[in-house]
Amino acid sequence: MTKKILFIDDEPEFVRPQVIALEDAGYKVTLEPDPDKAVALLQEQDFDLIVLDLIMPPRREERGDQELDFAETGVKLHQEIRDELGLVDIPIIFLTVVRDQEIRHPIRRLERKYGHKPRFLTKPARSSDVVAEVQRTLGDPQSAELL
């Protein structure tokens, strides 16, 4: 049965190649740039894996005058997926330009709390590396190394 991946990134134009590479590798990928809609999708459907960006526009309820911190939306979305939606088993791969330890550290802590190995891929990442990480995470056979 085809495994389903939810790819959450507000800049679809830059991650489309990874989506294509994952589809070529046999996955069914839903690319969702809107974090609110992503949450709705997670409530409605079952996914086998999430690829999550960290820097994203604020959620609907947070679109006020107050400026959000750098990666606040992504970090909060991660917490919501794990703590509020209760999706504690689904593996998440963080595909992001954010390398700041102070942002990554709490994410790692939360992932470990639910028994997951924290999985970060830093942009720019090769599509082949993204596919390999997804396959490794889902326990699927590794396809040949690309470029």
Place this chain on the structure above:
Amino acid sequence: MSDGLSRFEELIGDVEAFRLMLDGAFKEWMGAYNVLLADTGEYLFPKAKEQEYFQPFCRMLRSEEEGERLCRESNRNAALRAAQEGEPIAYPCHAGLIDVAIPILIDGELIATVFCGQIRPKEENLEKEGLKKAQQLERELGFKAGELVSLWKRAPQISEDELNNTKDKVWKLISYISKLGHERLELQKAHQKDRQRLEESEALERIARELSGLAGEWDEFWSKVGLVLEQMTEVIGASCAMILIPRSATDTRGKLVVKAVAQLPIADFEGKLYSLGDAILCKVVEEGKIETVPFREYRDPDTICGSITQFVPSLAAELDEVVLVRVGLGNEQAGMLLFFLNKERDVSGSLPIQEEKGTLVHLASLIGAAYHNCWLYQERQRELILRRGWLRRVTHQLLAPLHGIQGYAEDAWTRLRRWEQWDLQAAGWTEYKVQRWKDELQRWKHSFESIVWSSHYAARLANNLAWVVYIDGQKEKEEPDLDLVEDVGGLLIKCARDFQGIARERGLRKVEVNTQSVARLNGRLCVNDDLFRQAVGNLLDNAVKYSNRGTDILIEGEIVGEWAQIRVTNEGIRLYSREVERIFEEGHRGKEARRRHPAGTGIGLTVARQIIELHGGKLTVQPSKRTRRGWQTTFVISLPISTEGCQEEI
């Protein structure tokens, strides 16, 4: 007493010489004598020698505890009377003998009293009265009948004239000794004053030094100013307060006022000037009526300074001086310093008032300068934070599209590779046409491959820039999250992969990972994947840029003692011994490197070293060695071998 000496010993000095002098005088004129010290209440000459200094009658009387107590009490009373009179007095003692008390007064202070006499009065009435006292003591203290009285009767007897004559002579001698003591006291005072002034000037110098080097965080400034004010209070004997005037209550500096006011050492002025939590300066206009002056009502520093200036004189009744110094901040007034010189402060040995004021003004100007420095520092920090935020956004904005560029190029390359698999001859293409098509595909693949490594190159620059911004903003170095590397070869091959294309373009043969040697490091290295790849990438970038054509870049691994080493070797330009440390300095580029690539950034090796050091390791390089193909240079990454996992699992 100081250093175990009595005041007498301090001021008169050589007790033995004094004793010899008195012996000479009294043995001739009177016989027995002793000296009662004012501060200890003890006799100067010890009991062992009392035979020499008391008549036999006195010795027997003092042998009884009660007799000793009565004698001492009689001496003490006489000493006080003589001190009050300011001259020797002759008096009948409690035991019926005539004694003389000669005070040793130095600058009005009673140091000791010399007692001499212990003689029987010659006048008949006085003698009868004296005998009666001796008989009464003999009975009351339980002596055998006649035992004490017989000794009393043997006490020497001199006339009033002889007594007065002797008293005058001794008084002259004691006066001379007192004068010597006075001079010694003056010397001591002068010495003490000198020492105090020296200590003061040393303390003030220390304060000045502390202030002159001050330029940093506000917390540091306020704690230093607090200390300085405390020291100044101690040194000058003035109560000091610094009041900072904000531009407005909402200004960030408005918050500082609360701190400043909270630091007022106002204990001496309680009820007259004090602060409330909400940055309010209060004064008591009359008893029970408090007038408050909220700082926030004053937007204009001149107004508030004026208000304080008006208010301060109301303290004048309690104060000797109020010194008010304005603290400037460029062309603006930043605040003012108030120094309250309390009337009751101890001025003995202190600086003269004019000098004090001069010192206060000087120190106030130093505080003002320190304030100015801190303010400039804060402004710079604010600018830095803004610039850092901006640079962080810029680098992230650069990296996201680079991710896209790389992805699209990779996607195109993958599709071209699939096209290569097509059997075109089966589709009826001629061999010539197929070859042309394959040549074309190769060129396209090469172009897309070049886009991939070019985007990687740009991403590395952006990441180095982001790192410099990041590390610059760190107050304390934060340890990165580390993971155990099970496949070091795989990780290094990934690092090398990004450089194969550019290496070929530059005429190098390849970037080779000696997988057999690096496999020794498997499971023994803890690294942060991103940072490690960035550091190795910077070394490879350096190697690719400065290698000679036709050479290889080699990556090897080795265990050396407690270190896991990764060596990156290339052959190309020479690294001189004088450059081996300097090339890690930010912005520094070697002479040969500048010649070959004038446009380098000079941060790659700096970043690489910082990253490796953040992992608890070292990045070193040795001067180049001559080889057949050029100069061989090896950079060595040494990381501590992991024995107990990477970090505590949270």
